Amino acid sequence: xxxxxxxxxxxxxxxxxxxxxxxxxxxxxxxxxxxxxxxxxxxxxxxxxxxxxxxxxxxxxxxxxxxxxxxxxxxxxxxxxxxxxxxxxxxxxxxxxxxxxxxxxxxxxxxxxxxxxxxxxxxxxxxxxxxxxxxxxxxxxxxxxxxxxxxxxxxxxxxxxxxxxxxxxxxxxxxxxxxxxxxxxxxxxxxxxxxxxxxxxxxxxxxxxxxxxxxxxxxxxxxxxxxxxxxxxxxxxxxxxxxxxxxxxxxxxxxxxxxxxxxxxxxxxxxxxxxxxxxxxxxxxxxxxxxxxxxxxxxxxxxxxxxxxxxxxxxxxxxxxxxxxxxxxxxxxxxxxxxxxxxxxxxxxxxxxxxxxxxxxxxxxxxxxxxxxxxxxxxxxxxxxxxxxxxxxxxxxxxxxxxxxxxxxxxxxxxxxxxxxxxxxxxxxxxxxxxxxxxxxxxxxxxxx
Numbered sequence: 001x002x003x004x005x006x007x008x009x010x011x012x013x014x015x016x017x018x019x020x021x022x023x024x025x026x027x028x029x030x031x032x033x034x035x036x037x038x039x040x041x042x043x044x045x046x047x048x049x050x051x052x053x054x055x056x057x058x059x060x061x062x063x064x065x066x067x068x069x070x071x072x073x074x075x076x077x078x079x080x081x082x083x084x085x086x087x088x089x090x091x092x093x094x095x096x097x098x099x100x101x102x103x104x105x106x107x108x109x110x111x112x113x114x115x116x117x118x119x120x121x122x123x124x125x126x127x128x129x130x131x132x133x134x135x136x137x138x139x140x141x142x143x144x145x146x147x148x149x150x151x152x153x154x155x156x157x158x159x160x161x162x163x164x165x166x167x168x169x170x171x172x173x174x175x176x177x178x179x180x181x182x183x184x185x186x187x188x189x190x191x192x193x194x195x196x197x198x199x200x201x202x203x204x205x206x207x208x209x210x211x212x213x214x215x216x217x218x219x220x221x222x223x224x225x226x227x228x229x230x231x232x233x234x235x236x237x238x239x240x241x242x243x244x245x246x247x248x249x250x251x252x253x254x255x256x257x258x259x260x261x262x263x264x265x266x267x268x269x270x271x272x273x274x275x276x277x278x279x280x281x282x283x284x285x286x287x288x289x290x291x292x293x294x295x296x297x298x299x300x301x302x303x304x305x306x307x308x309x310x311x312x313x314x315x316x317x318x319x320x321x322x323x324x325x326x327x328x329x330x331x332x333x334x335x336x337x338x339x340x341x342x343x344x345x346x347x348x349x350x351x352x353x354x355x356x357x358x359x360x361x362x363x364x365x366x367x368x369x370x371x372x373x374x375x376x377x378x379x380x381x382x383x384x385x386x387x388x389x390x391x392x393x394x395x396x397x398x399x400x401x402x403x404x405x406x407x408x409x410x411x412x413x414x415x416x417x418x419x420x421x422x423x424x425x426x427x428x429x430x431x432x433x434x435x436x437x438x439x440x441x442x443x444x445x446x447x448x449x
Contacts, residue, residue, distance in 0.1 A: 020219060030172075053082070056107075069081075118141045126155075160354065186410055194303070203269065204310060279432070280347075301414060318390075321382070325383055382447060
């Protein structure tokens with residue numbers, strides 16, 4: 001065990017060769033999680049030579065922190081700051097889509113050196129993308145500990161109705177004020193905890209990819225995620241109470257999860273089937289013009305659901321797993337290219353083309369014969385490596401344990417609590433696996449259920 005994996009400062013601004021054989025980099029230079037963190041931002045900007053900032057908020061986060069931060073910036077000699085207040089859509093919501101990205105880009109002047117995200121996940125995703133595209137420094141001011149994406153490099157954006165993660169940039173510095181975070185709506189605090197609880201299943205999904213496909217796996221990044229998760233679970237009651245100590249531990253956990261993604265260059269340590277379900281529900285809600293749900297709330301409930309799948313797989317002996325696979329093959333119910341394409345068409349409608357491309361099975365990308373051969377080889381590997389697969393599945397806590405933790409922080413523990421109807425739930429269990437081209441417990445279930 002790397003004893004520094006549960007700490008933030010040792011990794012900041014570092015580039016190093018890891019024991020996994022990869023070169024890792026954490027470009028974040030500074031993280032302040034403390035009372036008075038807002039006041040530290042202007043001083044940092046001036047130290048770095050940034051004399052003009054663009055503060056990005058919406059009306060809610062403007063009132064929570066943006067106006068106060070603007071006053072601190074205006075009081076700092078030699079520092080200019082302007083505001084960009086993003087407007088809600090017709091539902092009174094903010095989504096990281098084309099509308100918001102254009103709004104933000106139009107506010108970036110040639111002289112603005114840094115863009116400051118003052119908000120939670122959506123504002124950070126938009127700022128991260130625009131800062132990257134327009135070659136500006138990205139600074140982070142979380143207003144609620146609701147997601148682990150503050151410190152990550154990927155920007156989950158809704159483009160053409162399809163939720164996709166686009167490579168962008170990590171913040172150069174993060175300023176998380178505990179007094180501000182402790183005033184966050186309890187639902188957003190519970191969402192941050194739910195996002196972290198999803199790491200139990202995302203890490204297991206990553207290990208499935210390693211066991212069955214030899215996927216690159218970094219034990220340091222995994223341990224960093226595990227220790228960040230442990231911080232949150234160990235302090236669950238403080239988090240539930242919204243104390244400053246609880247907010248510190250939750251924010252530390254979220255930040256460690258983000259840094260783990262930075263190290264490996266993607267979201268694999270922190271995003272698996274539980275996130276794919278969340279993204280699928282979000283896209284369907286968009287298509288139906290329904291009000292959005294908090295990301296972490298969806299992830300937490302989806303993690304409980306996926307823990308049930310892991311428990312069911314862990315209960316199978318090697319003989320039972322081999323028998324289930326053989327039965328699928330004998331009945332003609334094994335995965336085929338034709339079925340995958342048909343499922344994507346049925347599950348994604350007008351954005352099916354993007355999903356087919358994401359999975360590498362659009363017309364011209366994969367031949368039916370090659371796909372069939374790959375699935376045949378996969379079925380054999382699953383059977384041969386079942387002891388390892390079973391061990392991974394058994395590492396996930398029981399669904400009741402995860403549900404109990406969510407209930408303690410006041411978050412939804414069951415999908416029905418989110419307003420996800422039975423029909424949508426069944427669709428998502430069949431189609432959400434295609435949101436990303438990653439191996440997860442949902443894809444394993446194609447052979448076992």
